[in-house]
Amino acid sequence: MLTAIVGVNWGDEGKGRMVDLFSERYGVVVRYQGGNNAGHTVVNDRGSFILNLMPSGILRAGTVNVLGPGMVIDLEHLCGEAERLRQGGILISPETLKISGKATICMPYHKLLDCLEEDRLAGKKFGSTRRGIAPVYADKYMKKTLRMEDLLELENLEERVGDIAEWKNLTVSGGYGHEPVQAAALMDWLRQYGAPWRDYICDTTEFLDEAAEAGRDILFEAQLGALRDIDYGIFPYTSSSSTIAAYAPIGAGIPGRQLDETIGIMKAYSSCVGEGPFTCEFFGQEAEQLREAGGEYGAATGRPRRVGGFDVVASRYGVKTQGCTFLALTKLDVLSSLDRVPVCVAYEVDGERTDSFPTGRRLAQAKPIYEYLPGFGDVSGCRKREDLPQAALDYVAYLEKAVGCPIKYVSVGPERDAYIEMF
Numbered sequence: 001m002l003t004a005i006v007g008v009n010w011g012d013e014g015k016g017r018m019v020d021l022f023s024e025r026y027g028v029v030v031r032y033q034g035g036n037n038a039g040h041t042v043v044n045d046r047g048s049f050i051l052n053l054m055p056s057g058i059l060r061a062g063t064v065n066v067l068g069p070g071m072v073i074d075l076e077h078l079c080g081e082a083e084r085l086r087q088g089g090i091l092i093s094p095e096t097l098k099i100s101g102k103a104t105i106c107m108p109y110h111k112l113l114d115c116l117e118e119d120r121l122a123g124k125k126f127g128s129t130r131r132g133i134a135p136v137y138a139d140k141y142m143k144k145t146l147r148m149e150d151l152l153e154l155e156n157l158e159e160r161v162g163d164i165a166e167w168k169n170l171t172v173s174g175g176y177g178h179e180p181v182q183a184a185a186l187m188d189w190l191r192q193y194g195a196p197w198r199d200y201i202c203d204t205t206e207f208l209d210e211a212a213e214a215g216r217d218i219l220f221e222a223q224l225g226a227l228r229d230i231d232y233g234i235f236p237y238t239s240s241s242s243t244i245a246a247y248a249p250i251g252a253g254i255p256g257r258q259l260d261e262t263i264g265i266m267k268a269y270s271s272c273v274g275e276g277p278f279t280c281e282f283f284g285q286e287a288e289q290l291r292e293a294g295g296e297y298g299a300a301t302g303r304p305r306r307v308g309g310f311d312v313v314a315s316r317y318g319v320k321t322q323g324c325t326f327l328a329l330t331k332l333d334v335l336s337s338l339d340r341v342p343v344c345v346a347y348e349v350d351g352e353r354t355d356s357f358p359t360g361r362r363l364a365q366a367k368p369i370y371e372y373l374p375g376f377g378d379v380s381g382c383r384k385r386e387d388l389p390q391a392a393l394d395y396v397a398y399l400e401k402a403v404g405c406p407i408k409y410v411s412v413g414p415e416r417d418a419y420i421e422m423f
Contacts, residue, residue, distance in 0.1 A: 001026075001217045001260050004245040007225025008266040008318035008403075010234075011243075012273060012298070012305060014330030014411060015265045016040020019056035019221045021409075021416060022263070026219040028064045028211050029057025032251030033241040034223035035072040035106055035136070036081075037129040039298065043414040046089055053078050055221050058097065059090060064211075066204050069102030070241065070251025072136045073148065074111075075193035099197060100204040100253055101149030108189055109168050109181045110136040116176045128274075137240035148201050151194040154187075161186050205253040212257055220248035220259070226318035234363065237276025245322045264324035264405065266315055268332040268395075270344075271305040273298045279366045280308035280344035294334040309342030309370060312402045317357035319403045328409035329396065333380040333418075340372040341395060345402070373398060379412050385422055396422070 005022065007013045020042045023029050036052035042059055043049075049059060053073060057063040067073060082092045110132030117135075118128050128134065139145045144164060150157060165183040173180040211218060222243055227233045229243040242251065245262040249255055269290060272278045282290060287307050290296070296305035319327070335341055347354050347366040358366055376391035385393075388410075400407050410420045 002212065002220070002249070002257060003217070004220040004222065004248040004259050004262045006222040006245045006248075006262060006264055006322045006324075007228075007243065008264045008315055008322060008324070008327070009225045009270060009311070010227045010272040010278070010314075011038055011224035012271050012296075013225055013265040013267050014328075015222065016042045016051060016056040017330065017411065017414060018263070018265055018328050018409070019219065020044065020059055021419060022219060023057040023060040023063055026057070026063070026217040028066065028208070028216055028218045029055040029060075030066040030068050030208070030218060030220050030248075030252045031055045031071055031223065032068040032220050032248050033070040033243060034239060035131065035133050036074050036077045037131045037133045037239065038223045041414075044416050048414075049085065049088060049090075051081070053081055054085065054097070057219065057221070058085065058092070061091070063096070065097050066208065066252065067097070067099045067103055068204060068252040069100040070247065070253075071100075072104045072106045072133060072140070072241075073099070074106040074131065075197065076108075076189070077131075079193050079196060094199045094202075097200055098202050098204050098207055099148055099200045101147060101152070101201050102253065103148045104136060104140045105146045105148060105150070105190075105194070106132045106136040107146070107186065109165075109172060109186075110139070112172065112178070112181070113168075113176075116172075116178060120176070134240045146190075148197070151190065151198055152201060154191060154194065157190065158183070158187060161190070208252060208254045209257075212254065220245075220252055222248070226321040227314060229321070232321050234276045235359075237274065245324075261325040262323050263408075264319055264322050264327045265330060266318070266327060266403075267330050268310060268335055268399075269294070269342075270308040270311045270314070271296050272307075273303055273305050277363045277366070278306050278308065279314070279347055279363070280311040280368045281306050282308045290334070293337060294331055308368070309344050310399065311344045311368075312399075313344065313347055313355060313357050315399075316355075316403045319405045324405050326406045326408040327400075327403070328411065329399065329407050330411040332392065332396075332410050333378070333412040335375070336378040336380065339375045341375055342370050342372055343398070343402075344368040345371050380418065382412055382420060383417065385420055388420065
């Protein structure tokens with residue numbers, strides 16, 4: 001079984017929590033795109049862990065985890081993340097973690113350029129995490145990056161790194177007026193943070209192909225959500241990689257394979273980190289109460305997330321874009337304190353009601369049309385479908401019908417056992 005777990009909305013839907021849950025059934029978990037620009041928070045019996053680069057399966061003993069060729073890897077961050085996990089009692093070894101030699105290295109100058117450009121844009125910024133993701137993906141497609149396999153021949157990289165530094169300084173110092181990057185410092189960085197991973201680098205395409213051929217179940221873990229996809233998201237306020245399920249076999253390194261199922265993750269309400277149109281957004285006290293109840297702060301950046309009621313229009317679009325087989329609804333418990341539950345059922349664009357997700361100027365000018373469903377009280381202790389109050393069941397059924405996809409799992413808390421299998 002080849003299964004993708006993907007976000008339906010803007011990211012931060014709770015994918016890490018669900019991957020941790022499902023990873024018990026899968027022998028291999030693969031991250032197939034993105035870098036350390038987003039985070040998955042997972043709570044288990046060992047504590048609370050924030051994962052940026054590592055697949056969430058790393059927390060499950062006996063699972064093999066893969067960083068695929070579609071990823072961009074900040075070596076310094078990877079070292080720090082691995083150390084924090086080891087301090088939490090998590091085993092990190094070449095047997096539990098395999099890194100594709102084709103994955104791209106996110107260099108220090110990528111982060112520098114990200115920051116310089118966001119500072120230049122000022123009030124017109126895209127809301128970047130300033131972790132170098134857009135610059136490194138841009139360089140990848142210009143074929144001017146280093147890949148993880150290059151770490152296996154560090155002694156032969158000096159001339160190449162020197163050429164790259166010379167080229168980069170045309171922008172760093174020539175364009176932004178910043179002091180130039182130094183090739184020697186870049187080589188020192190590669191030796192310090194790259195050398196520890198040399199034993200982890202391998203042909204993950206061969207490994208995954210053999211695993212699939214042997215009938216092993218493989219789980220593909222996405223970062224962010226459909227609305228942050230570079231092609232199908234809220235461009236230009238997107239990530240710089242493909243976040244959709246269709247890209248999973250490609251970004252994982254086995255493009256000839258096809259998915260058997262796609263599990264879409266969406267929250268019982270809406271949240272969004274960063275800039276860009278967010279039609280269903282709440283403001284003031286209403287927003288603050290929902291943000292605090294849901295702990296809505298970015299796992300990668302700590303930034304307060306923008307929040308709003310469940311967005312039917314955006315979610316229906318995300319479900320279709322991801323090709324979801326079924327859904328997992330997270331954070332239903334966060335709505336426990338509400339007397340009535342807000343749902344954005346449609347948009348108003350140019351004075352007309354629309355049920356279709358718009359793009360460009362029309363999305364930026366869209367206004368939410370809200371309806372309210374009855375509240376359902378505390379559901380955090382529910383573990384079976386029959387434990388849920390009727391109003392909660394009605395809310396889940398309403399969302400199923402609205403987005404056109406069955407909701408198989410409902411999460412009612414951050415703990416591993418705090419979920420309900422609906423069918």
